[in-house]
Amino acid sequence: xxxxxxxxxxxxxxxxxxxxxxxxxxxxxxxxxxxxxxxxxxxxxxxxxxxxxxxxxxxxxxxxxxxxxxxxxxxxxxxxxxxxxxxxxxxxxxxxxxxxxxxxxxxxxxxxxxxxxxxxxxxxxxxxxxxxxxxxxxxxxxxxxxxxxxxxxxxxxxxxxxxxxxxxxxxxxxxxxxxxxxxxxxxxxxxxxxxxxxxxxxxxxxxxxxxxxxxxxxxxxxxxxxxxxxxxxxxxxxxxxxxxxxxxxxxxxxxxxxxxxxxxxxxxxxxxxxxxxxxxxxxxxxxxxxxxxxxxxxxxxxxxxxxxxxxxxxxxxxxxxxxxxxxxxxxxxxxxxxxxxxxxxxxxxxxxxxxxxxxxxxxxxxxxxxxxxxxxxxxxxxxxxxxxxxxxxxxxxxxxxxxxxxxxxxxxxxxxxxxxxxxxxxxxxxxxxxxxxxxxxxxxxxxxxxxxxxxxxxxxxxxxxxxxxxxxxxxxxxxxxxxxxxxxxxxxxxxx
Amino acid sequence: xxxxxxxxxxxxxxxxxxxxxxxxxxxxxxxxxxxxxxxxxxxxxxxxxxxxxxxxxxxxxx
Numbered sequence: 245x246x247x248x249x250x251x252x253x254x255x256x257x258x259x260x261x262x263x264x265x266x267x268x269x270x271x272x273x274x275x276x277x278x279x280x281x282x283x284x285x286x287x288x289x290x291x292x293x294x295x296x297x298x299x300x301x302x303x304x305x306x307x308x309x310x311x312x313x314x315x316x317x318x319x320x321x322x323x324x325x326x327x328x329x330x331x332x333x334x335x336x337x338x339x340x341x342x343x344x345x346x347x348x349x350x351x352x353x354x355x356x357x358x359x360x361x362x363x364x365x366x367x368x369x370x371x372x373x374x375x376x377x378x379x380x381x382x383x384x385x386x387x388x389x390x391x392x393x394x395x396x397x398x399x400x401x402x403x404x405x406x407x408x409x410x411x412x413x414x415x416x417x418x419x420x421x422x423x424x425x426x427x428x429x430x431x432x433x434x435x436x437x438x439x440x441x442x443x444x445x446x447x448x449x450x451x452x453x454x455x456x457x458x459x460x461x462x463x464x465x466x467x468x469x470x471x472x473x474x475x476x477x478x479x480x481x482x483x484x485x486x487x488x489x490x491x492x493x494x495x496x497x498x499x500x501x502x503x504x505x506x507x508x509x510x511x512x513x514x515x516x517x518x519x520x521x522x523x524x525x526x527x528x529x530x531x532x533x534x535x536x537x538x539x540x541x542x543x544x545x546x547x548x549x550x551x552x553x554x555x556x557x558x559x560x561x562x563x564x565x566x567x568x569x570x571x572x573x574x575x576x577x578x579x580x581x582x583x584x585x586x587x588x589x590x591x592x593x594x595x596x597x598x599x600x601x602x603x604x605x606x607x608x609x610x611x612x613x614x615x616x617x618x619x620x621x622x623x624x625x626x627x628x629x630x631x632x633x634x635x636x637x638x639x640x641x642x643x644x645x646x647x648x649x650x651x652x653x654x655x656x657x658x659x660x661x662x663x664x665x666x667x668x669x670x671x672x673x674x675x676x677x678x679x680x681x682x683x684x685x686x687x688x689x690x691x692x693x694x695x696x697x698x699x700x701x702x703x704x705x706x707x708x709x710x711x712x713x714x715x716x717x718x719x720x721x722x723x724x725x726x727x728x729x730x731x732x733x734x735x736x737x738x739x740x
Numbered sequence: 741x742x743x744x745x746x747x748x749x750x751x752x753x754x755x756x757x758x759x760x761x762x763x764x765x766x767x768x769x770x771x772x773x774x775x776x777x778x779x780x781x782x783x784x785x786x787x788x789x790x791x792x793x794x795x796x797x798x799x800x801x802x
Contacts, residue, residue: 272788274780275781275783275785276781277777278777278778278781283770283773283774283777287762288766395769398766399769399773402766500773500776595791598791599787599788599791602791603787606783638801639797639798639801
């Protein structure tokens with residue numbers, strides 16, 4: 245009986261590395277992407293594309309977005325840009341009017357006087373408009389701040405050579421220039437969460453999300469969904485992605501079609517955006533509860549691999565808290581087993597961290613050049629030290645033991661016991677500390693300390709704290725209005 | 741009266757006939773992207789080898 249309890253506690257401890265292990269699984273799948281022959285059915289196609297840009301007070305960024313779209317390497321007579329001005333009160337109407345005057349055949353102004361109803365409603369307004377005639381064959385939905393690279397659309401469109409493909413999503417990269425520490429953390433996150441994770445999902449044959457910032461949808465697929473996006477959740481893009489796949493189409497990620505987005509440059513701004521995403525994920529989990537682990541009925545979307553990836557995101561804080569509980573219980577019940585479980589946890593985390601981080605830096609070397617430090621410190625300096633201990637502890641310990649003994653620190657000394665206990669609880673404590681760093685930033689005090697503290701505590705724990713924030717907001721039944729991220733036009737001259 | 745295109749969506753997506761040659765630009769781009777996807781596998785295999793070596797050394801050391 246006692247052994248069974250120990251096994252459960254050790255399993256709880258090791259669950260702390262679940263996210264990294266699933267990350268490792270995703271990177272292996274991403275490496276196998278080529279085996280799926282992603283371009284086997286690609287064809288040179290230039291469907292007539294209606295671009296829909298929902299815009300609510302986007303005057304600072306919208307003009308450049310339209311200019312980039314019109315400058316793409318794509319037949320101009322096969323591209324129309326519909327901007328849904330959702331009742332903007334800034335200079336957005338003037339920016340649209342200027343562009344429409346310059347390119348009357350390509351730029352269409354769809355003004356809603358009573359706007360501000362949310363992104364999905366604005367997109368649906370545009371979708372209803374473009375479906376009034378037969379012109380469009382595919383719709384590209386992009387955010388008002390997204391800058392497309394020259395070849396992004398044609399690289400996405402070639403996948404429609406396969407009649408089974410209903411939607412294609414591009415690789416969104418963080419493009420702020422100059423990029424501060426938050427931007428650089430997001431840059432690295434996008435390598436793992438998009439360049440790698442979405443290739444992995446291609447390999448599995450199921451995509452979690454057509455990125456809201458740049459998604460190309462075939463007309464037939466959109467019509468199967470009733471021609472509109474779902475508006476009852478905060479994750480209309482994820483819901484659309486699931487529904488397209490459940491309608492029998494494939495959704496693919498095109499990692500070589502690059503678009504650039506301006507992401508928040510403050511922790512508070514990031515928090516608002518990510519709590520919305522986290523809440524959306526909780527809503528999607530509930531909405532599609534009949535999908536999970538039902539591969540025979542729904543195909544790859546219901547496969548165990550996809551479920552593991554989804555669960556690693558949704559239950560990330562649960563795993564970390566469970567790991568801490570396991571370590572703390574073992575700390576008081578069986579100190580020796582506690583130390584062993586601790587070493588196994590961090591050895592496992594160390595191996596997977598090394599693999600995931602090095603692979604990330606090699607998948608997108610251009611982005612890696614500006615965010616490699618944030619990649620290394622993604623888990624935070626303290627977690628990184630624990631990872632290094634997990635990896636190299638058995639080598640280092642015999643070397644430093646004599647030095648520790650020389651200053652009176654023997655095994656069992658109170659100070660070492662405290663350090664051990666602190667290390668045991670850090671996995672969960674780091675989530676709390678990440679939240680406190682966010683609060684510190686919001687307070688406006690000690691501003692110089694915010695960035696160094698985030699490097700110490702870690703961006704990973706911050707994402708965990710955001711997920712908890714999303715849970716709590718959902719439990720509270722917080723307002724589901726769409727909180728817009730402020731964009732000021734910081735994307736540099738990165739577009740290729 | 742508005743002309744209604746009666747071809748299927750799949751047919752309408754085809755700008756070129758199926759037996760048309762692709763443009764050089766398209767083929768070069770496709771080739772480049774295929775090569776990149778292939779290179780990912782090699783890069784990850786190299787990283788995996790390094791990580792396994794580190795783990796092996798750790799096991800030996802412990």
